[in-house]
Amino acid sequence: MNGTALTGGDPTLLRRLNTEAVLRVLRTPHPMTLTQIGKAAGLSRQTVDVVIDELAEGGWIEEVAPEKTVGRPARRYRFRAEGRHVLGIDIGVTGASYALADLDGTVLASSRVETPADGTAGDRLEAVRLGGASLLADRPDVRLGGLALGVPAIVDAHGLIRLSTPLPEWNGLDLAAEASTWFDCPAHVENDANLAALAEHWRGAARDSTDFIQLIAGRRSGAGMMLGGRLHRGRGGAAGEIGALDVLGWESEAIDAIRNAPDPAALLADARTGDKAAAGRVDRYARVVAQGLAAMILTVNPDLVVIGGGLSRAGEAVTGPIRTHLDRICLDPPEVVASELGTEAVSLGAVRLALEHLNARLFGSHSTSSGGLLPSPVPPGAAGTGALGPRPCAEVPR
Incomplete structure (x- = not known):
């Protein structure tokens, strides 16, 4: 049998590896029979029987009702995510x-x-x-x-x-x-x-990206990076703290004019409908944000920037102006999108x-x-x- 079951060596390690193989197979939305589990995991029926018994006893899996069929139905099992x-x-x-x-x-x-x-x-x-x-x-x-x-x-x-x-x-x-x-x-x-970057990579706007910058845009500003599909934290966890550079102005009046507005969403909506005063405030905000993002973009050359936080709910009203300024100052500007997860x-x-x-x-x-x-x-x-x-x-x- 061309499978992954191991023999010899440390029995505790072998037991763990065999259990790992079964659990990986069972992480599907559909129940599986013992035969299906053994085939997918590359384990013998005898090994699967032992592992299944232990997992069921521990509450990690459970047997489900058999399918309606002629003859004796095969036992089926599912992983208990609620365990x-x-x-x-x-x-x-x-x-x-x-x-x-x-x-x-x-x-x-x-x-x-x-x-x-x-x-x-x-x-x-x-x-x-x-x-x-x-x-x-x-x-x-x-x-x-x-x-x-x-x-x-x-x-x-x-x-x-x-x-x-x-x-x-x-x-x-x-x-x-x-x-x-x-x-x-x-x-x-x-x-x-x-x-936020971890979540966007998992289930949000960056699902298909391995190199991207995550911006939190709301009552405060913050940025994180994922490079090569992994969070980039830096030596002491300070990677992405671009706002610490006063010269970039992430704590300036231009930023405060948006994030401290009585109703930022209404201000952004006014800007999109042609209100010149609102559009000017949004443009100044986008320019300052883009300057900070550009410092990171020119360093790591990501393929995506995700705008998250409370302001991400404005969609193109906030991503559009930021994208425009990045196009002007970056040698290879990335795509700019709004978060799909918002404040969650x-x-x-x-x-x-x-x-x-x-x-x-x-x-x-x-x-x-x-x-x-x-x-x-x-x-x-x-x-x-x-x-x-x-x-x-x-x-x-x-």
């Missing part, structure tokens, strides 16, 4: 948004809470925690396997906030360590623009990040951030905790 969940949190200056998802990344519930504008660092932390606890309290069936938080900050590789201008009281805060105590599961922290991009990117870390912890490998479904995590009982590291934070329901 574990992740929580993505987008933390801003005025509030936090939440997305609860299953192992397929399907968002099952979402919510938003306001956070104290003049409270202490602890007050904001507690408000964010309570918002998550409230969402989870409404879903007693949830078994949380991890969470990720997006913040407007430079974040190091361990989840410590190195610098946040919008949230200065959190500078130096080990947010990952703090959040890991909330719901008895690991927490991961990333810059919000980076998470950061929380969805946090979901994706939490899934990747859960996958790495349980499955023993990292996702390539290719935009497809994540490989299924291997349940701890399938290979022993020695091969897979520590046990997950919540048991799969049996």
